[in-house]
Amino acid sequence: DIQMTQSPSSLSASVGDRVTITCRASQSIARFINWYQQKPGKPPKFLIYAASNLQTGVPSRFSGSGSGTDFTLTISSLQPEDFATYYCQESYTSPPYTFGQGTKLEIK
Amino acid sequence: QITLKESGPTMVKPTQTLTLTCTFSGFSLTSSGVGVAWIRQPPGKALEWLTLIYWDDDKRYSPSLKTRLTITKDTSKNQVVLTMTNMTLVDTATYYCAHHLPYCINGVCSSALDYWGQGTLVTVSS
Numbered sequence: 344d345i346q347m348t349q350s351p352s353s354l355s356a357s358v359g360d361r362v363t364i365t366c367r368a369s370q371s372i373a374r375f376i377n378w379y380q381q382k383p384g385k386p387p388k389f390l391i392y393a394a395s396n397l398q399t400g401v402p403s404r405f406s407g408s409g410s411g412t413d414f415t416l417t418i419s420s421l422q423p424e425d426f427a428t429y430y431c432q433e434s435y436t437s438p439p440y441t442f443g444q445g446t447k448l449e450i451k
Numbered sequence: 452q453i454t455l456k457e458s459g460p461t462m463v464k465p466t467q468t469l470t471l472t473c474t475f476s477g478f479s480l481t482s483s484g485v486g487v488a489w490i491r492q493p494p495g496k497a498l499e500w501l502t503l504i505y506w507d508d509d510k511r512y513s514p515s516l517k518t519r520l521t522i523t524k525d526t527s528k529n530q531v532v533l534t535m536t537n538m539t540l541v542d543t544a545t546y547y548c549a550h551h552l553p554y555c556i557n558g559v560c561s562s563a564l565d566y567w568g569q570g571t572l573v574t575v576s577s
Contacts, residue, residue, distance in 0.1 A: 344514060373559070375561045377563040377564070379498075379564075381498075385569075386547055386549075386567035386568065386569055386570050387498065387547075387564075387567055388567075389552075389563055389564060389565045389566075389567075392552075392554060392561075392563040393554070393556050393561065396556070398563075398565065430497065430498055432498075432500075432563075432564075434561045434562050434563060435561070437511065438488075438500070438503050438511035439500050439511065439512070439513045439514065440500050440562075441500060442490075442497060442498040442499065442500060443497070444497045445497045445498070
C-alpha cells in the first residue's frame with residue numbers, strides 16, 4: 344500500500360498568515376492526491392482534487408501543488424474558519440486510497 | 452443535493468459483528484462510475500479508508516481489514532451496508548460513509564470523496 348506522510352503534524356499560526364502543509368507519498372502518485380478539511384465533531388470537507396483543482400465553493404485562498412511524491416496545501420491568508428485539521432489522501436490507480444495522518448492547524 | 456446518513460448500533464461487545472447502514476439520496480448507485488465508501492476515525496486519530504462499492508458491484512477492501520469486512524448495496528433502497536466481524540476495543544471509532552466521485556482530467560481518471568455523512572460513533576465495550 345501507498346503510505347502518506349504529512350508534515351507538520353500540528354501548526355500554530357495567526358489570522359492573515361500564509362500556511363503550507365506538506366504531504367509525501369511513499370511512491371509516485373502522479374497528481375492523484377486529494378485534500379480535506381475537518382473541524383471538531385464534523386465530517387471531512389472535500390477541498391482539492393488532482394493536486395491543484397479546487398472543489399466548487401472552496402475559497403481561492405486555498406491552493407494545492409505538487410506531483411510525484413511531494414505535495415503541498417497552501418492557505419494564502421488564514422481566516423478564523425480555517426483553523427481545523429487537514430488530511431491528504433492518495434487516489435492513485437485503484438483502492439485502497441490511504442489518508443495521511445493529518446495536520447492540526449491551531450490559532451497562535 | 453447529495454446526502455448520506457449512517458445508522459446502526461452505538462455500542463457493540465467484543466467479538467460481535469457490527470452492521471452499519473448508509474442511506475443516501477441525490478444520486479443513484481446504478482450510474483456508471485459512482486460508488487460509496489466507508490471510512491472510520493478513532494477518537495482523536497486519523498481517518499482510515501475501509502471499503503468501497505461501485506455501481507457495478509465491484510468491491511474493494513482495506514488489505515489489513517479485508518477478512519473482517521463485507522460491503523453490499525441495495526439500489527432499490529438507496530442503501531449500502533457495511534459488516535465488520537469480530538469487533539475489538541480498537542475498532543471504537545466514528546464510521547463515515549461517503550460518495551465516491553470519479554473524475555477525469557486530460558484523459559486520466561481518478562476519484563475523491565466529495566460528500567460525507569455526519570458519521571456514527573460506535574463504541575466497543577463489554
